[in-house]
Amino acid sequence: MNLIRLLVIAAIIWLCYRIYQNWLETKSSAAHKKQHDNSIEDMVQCAKCGVHIPQQEALKSGDKFYCSEAHKQ
Ligand SMILES: [Zn+2]
Known part of the structure; x- marks a missing residue:
């Protein structure tokens, strides 16, 4: 029972980490796009x-x- 609870907690932490990583990637690519637009303009x-x-x-x-x-x- 304790092992299952530990696995669930680990899965939640992993999920949060993936969401955070995805958010960072979106944020940096958006910033990069903006910089690119500035050079065009x-x-x-x-x-x-x-x-x-x-x-x-x-x-x-x-x-x-x-x-x-x-x-x-
Ligand atoms: Zn002219």
């Missing part, structure tokens, strides 16, 4: 027309950014 402004574009898509000339090849010239 790194916007720059075209020095010619003032339109906002992602830095990855912007054309860089010196320390200024442009939305297209035409505005770069």
Whole structure:
């Protein structure tokens, strides 16, 4: 009888541990996703027309950014 009670307690502890681990994983992946979104939203402004574009898509000339090849010239 004592052994069964011990097994039940062990199972409850294990379950709590798994839930806690799952919660930590969800929390860290959500934080990681947010950080990733922030890097995507790194916007720059075209020095010619003032339109906002992602830095990855912007054309860089010196320390200024442009939305297209035409505005770069
Ligand atoms: Zn432009």
